[in-house]
Amino acid sequence: MSTAEVLASVDIVALRMNDRSQLDILLIRRAQAPFAQQWALPGVLVNGLTADASLDAAATRALAVKARIKPRYMEQVATVGDAVRDPRGWSLSTFYLALVAPDTPLGDEDLSFVALNAVLDRRFALPFDHAQLVALACERLAAKSTYTSLPLYLISQRFTVTEALAAFQVCLGQAVQHTTLRGRLERMKQHGWIVETGEKNYPKMGRPQNVLEHRPQPSAAFVFDRSVLS
Amino acid sequence: MSTAEVLASVDIVALRMNDRSQLDILLIRRAQAPFAQQWALPGVLVNGLTADASLDAAATRALAVKARIKPRYMEQVATVGDAVRDPRGWSLSTFYLALVAPDTPLGDEDLSFVALNAVLDRRFALPFDHAQLVALACERLAAKSTYTSLPLYLISQRFTVTEALAAFQVCLGQAVQHTTLRGRLERMKQHGWIVETGEKNYPKMGRPQNVLEHRPQPSAAFVFDRSVLS
DNA sequence: ATAATAGTGTCTGTGAGACATTATGTA
DNA sequence: TACATAATGTCTCACAGACACTATTAT
Structure with missing residues (x-):
């Protein structure tokens, strides 16, 4: 060498x-x-x-x-x-x-x-x-999963809250309240990172799910100002 | 080569x-x-x-x-x-x-x-x-200065709130409410990262300042669960 | 009707942000 | 006394967390 x-x-x-x-x-x-x-x-x-x-x-x-x-x-x-x-x-x-x-x-x-x-x-x-x-x-x-939207890159662009929840939980290694995630998705929606497609997904049982669409910006991932699981 | x-x-x-x-x-x-x-x-x-x-x-x-x-x-x-x-x-x-x-x-x-x-x-x-x-x-x-205690490494171990405030502001590039910083220092105090020395510093004018002591842990820096300047 | 799952509403706690008030020193 | 600076208190707001409640489908 x-x-x-x-x-x-x-x-x-x-x-x-x-x-x-x-x-x-x-x-x-x-x-x-x-x-x-x-x-x-x-x-x-x-x-x-x-x-x-x-x-x-x-x-x-x-x-x-x-x-x-x-x-x-x-x-x-x-x-x-x-x-x-x-x-x-x-x-x-x-x-x-x-x-x-x-x-x-x-x-x-x-x-x-x-x-x-x-x-x-x-x-x-x-x-x-x-x-x-x-x-x-x-x-x-x-x-990063505690304060960004990184886990969304693990699921399809068109996704349901249930899928997003699974992604966050597997990244974090612990349970997350679905209401917490819904709040965060709502905030991303206001910033144009997520749009409601208007479509529904019909699982075998239960109420149909809203289908959302992830619109990632070139700036990598959406950053929240707080950590989950404080 | x-x-x-x-x-x-x-x-x-x-x-x-x-x-x-x-x-x-x-x-x-x-x-x-x-x-x-x-x-x-x-x-x-x-x-x-x-x-x-x-x-x-x-x-x-x-x-x-x-x-x-x-x-x-x-x-x-x-x-x-x-x-x-x-x-x-x-x-x-x-x-x-x-x-x-x-x-x-x-x-x-x-x-x-x-x-x-x-x-x-x-x-x-x-x-x-x-x-x-x-x-x-x-x-x-x-x-990192928005959610950790990193700026404290720029000042003496024994420091005043005013000095800490200057360190945070120069790292962040903008003003920080001193009450916000006091809240964070208080939380670090509860976790043993900061202790009150009991001593006072006497500037030329104004009320004397409490002297605190930074007790950094090997785990690098104290992490807060929220970001400042949200 | 019942089960299953999705979505919404309510209440609490924490901590940032803004600002007023009090405290304690020097000139 | 006036002034300067430190420290504390109060109020609001945003959001996580927990949990109840409602909504919408299949069987």
Whole structure:
């Protein structure tokens, strides 16, 4: 290794909500050493040869070329670096949190969505320090879910209050009063972030649900001025 | 440059409050090319040769070695990377926000505290994309100052409400009701983050001030459940 | 009718915001 | 005394939280 350079990668913690309202994480079977054939976070090396315009562009590229996925939301979480996380030597990883639509398909056998909880409690082991990165990304998601509309990126643009409630609860890891969520959705409606479609969804039983539409602004997520679960 | 590696550095945005209650930023006169002799953010290269235990350790080292400063608070802000920010090629910079005590001395002629506002509005130009990094770090500080006790790290451990008010206002960039701040300090007092010393400070005019003491916990900063300036 | 689920209304508590009032020092 | 500044008190408003109540469908 030359004197001034270091091994740097971008890794993605991409989350999706399954039909049981639980979070799954996107993993890829590594093609190359180290840890070939093992399931790991999708990622790419960044260096001058892979003409990425920026680090964010590299993150987008990682999801696009490895999994053909365009996330509905993506943000940089942090960068970790030390001498032991990669057997090849001192290395850096800048990792991102990505939220993808619930119906996102996977075209490849080397890609899979795995139960996030299995990764978090180490029943499903990951190479490198990827389990740690996943934990940090989830902490970020939980923290931001208390005062932003982030969980809405995990459900369809056209959604019901019940779906939104499930998304918030799985992000936060605890129950949320539906009246609290309705109040927040109402405030987003006043700011044009949510519109009432006028349509109804008819479940098997019970009163039909109003169908809302999420109109996310480029500024990422709606920010409330208080935290839920104070 | 070898194929898999990249130039990576850690840069520090270290802020101090001066006696006019304005923020200053620590700059260092670069000894080496590129941009030798110019004022820039203190930072170090990270790679396998400089046995840093971790990225955070490298950040601490950067302040310690370059400026002999131990910050009262430090957190990673983000990592930027692209092909043009450094003339030497594709490079990464992980940058940190550091808050240092108001009486921090500088022992070196190649170190200086410069008015933060001059850097932010480009009257004082910085090399690389350092001005952009400074702007991002300040945004982080302002955002966190609405719902945490971060500004307290800019004043002495033993402080008065007036000093705390000045710190919050300069971090937020706008006026804050002193009653609001008193309420928040009261809540911190109940959680053991602040204690009443019983002493008084006697200014030239007016009623004497109670002297409080900030007892920061290792968990970084006190988090309030609402934002100020809603 | 009954069950099931959606949506609304009511009441309480907390804390920010604005402003008035009192307290305690110096000149 | 007048003045300056600190500290406290009062009132309003917004919103989370808890829970009751009403509404609308299927069976």
